[in-house]
Amino acid sequence: MNNLKHATRSRRWAASSLILLAVGLGVTVAAASAGASSGNPPPVAAGPASGFVPSRNANHQKPQNGHGVSQLLYNGGPVQSSATQVQPIYWGVAWNGGNGTFSGDKTTGLHTLYAGLGGTSYAHTNSEYTGGGLAVDTLHISVANNNLYDGTNAPSRAPSTTDVLNEVVKAVGGAGNLISNAYYPVYSDQPRGSAGYCAWHSAGTVGTTHVRFAFFFNLDRDPGCDPQASGTGHSQGLDALANVSGHEISEMLTDPELNAWFDRQGSENADKCAWTWNGNVSIGGQSWKIQGNWSNLAGSTGSGYTNGGCIQTS
Numbered sequence: 001m002n003n004l005k006h007a008t009r010s011r012r013w014a015a016s017s018l019i020l021l022a023v024g025l026g027v028t029v030a031a032a033s034a035g036a037s038s039g040n041p042p043p044v045a046a047g048p049a050s051g052f053v054p055s056r057n058a059n060h061q062k063p064q065n066g067h068g069v070s071q072l073l074y075n076g077g078p079v080q081s082s083a084t085q086v087q088p089i090y091w092g093v094a095w096n097g098g099n100g101t102f103s104g105d106k107t108t109g110l111h112t113l114y115a116g117l118g119g120t121s122y123a124h125t126n127s128e129y130t131g132g133g134l135a136v137d138t139l140h141i142s143v144a145n146n147n148l149y150d151g152t153n154a155p156s157r158a159p160s161t162t163d164v165l166n167e168v169v170k171a172v173g174g175a176g177n178l179i180s181n182a183y184y185p186v187y188s189d190q191p192r193g194s195a196g197y198c199a200w201h202s203a204g205t206v207g208t209t210h211v212r213f214a215f216f217f218n219l220d221r222d223p224g225c226d227p228q229a230s231g232t233g234h235s236q237g238l239d240a241l242a243n244v245s246g247h248e249i250s251e252m253l254t255d256p257e258l259n260a261w262f263d264r265q266g267s268e269n270a271d272k273c274a275w276t277w278n279g280n281v282s283i284g285g286q287s288w289k290i291q292g293n294w295s296n297l298a299g300s301t302g303s304g305y306t307n308g309g310c311i312q313t314s
Helices: 018-023 093-096 107-118 161-172 236-254 296-301
Strands: 029-032 044-046 085-086 089-091 141-144 148-150 183-191 200-204 207-220 280-283 286-287
Touching: 044 148, 044 161, 085 183, 085 236, 089 093, 089 161, 093 107, 093 148, 093 183, 107 141, 107 207, 107 236, 107 286, 148 161, 161 183, 161 200, 161 207, 183 236, 200 236, 207 236
Parallel strands: 085 141, 089 148, 089 183, 183 207
Antiparallel strands: 029 044, 044 200, 200 207, 280 286
């Protein structure tokens, strides 16, 4: 199960698993062609999904045959070295524009999480990684003033990366409204069903604009994606989304184009610490149960709380 979440990365993943069957990902797919007419929409090309959060307890990397877990390796790509604006997108009828019992505290809570993330000791766990001589910017993370809602039906099946990137373009009102280096987490109102994962992140292009985005199922009452938080004051659904949201934005910061930091097995920094915690963290004046991230510095000294390299604050 440890390798399933990496099966769609074409450069190093093998094509087989229930996740691949459910998601239908595997190669970069062009969702729309440019065409000869300048009036046609720009081409949309979505990369493979990465950083899958498999269902609970399915992803623990443990030392094998007495050897420690491998360090992250630099693979030549960029990190998120400039400011990040997070633009949440809520997809599906049940979100009801942020109103009602389904939305509950989830939309306001995620806004608080993203708004308070920059400059925190949790965000700083990503700061040691560099690309092209530039370090991850963990200080300048902000959230858009307004959430975006798409009240049409979200797919009941597991969507492809192309489906989700097209949804991003639709939700922002067209390719011309995309912001380069922004991050677009897309939250569905649909449960994961038989899909073996809770969330993923990816990257793509729309014309010449690079787009970083992620996808999250509805995790209400989902034991496989529940961090079993306590002391946060949040609903179970918000706690579950917050935990995997921390996972995906951490990987976006350290591997935004899916070609920067991952280990020999394809695991990114949050993958190596999935479903492990060292208490709660403080973000935006609230308490959150969000997993830690892998630190090569901690891994080199064995000072992390899990496998020697997982840290939750830095």
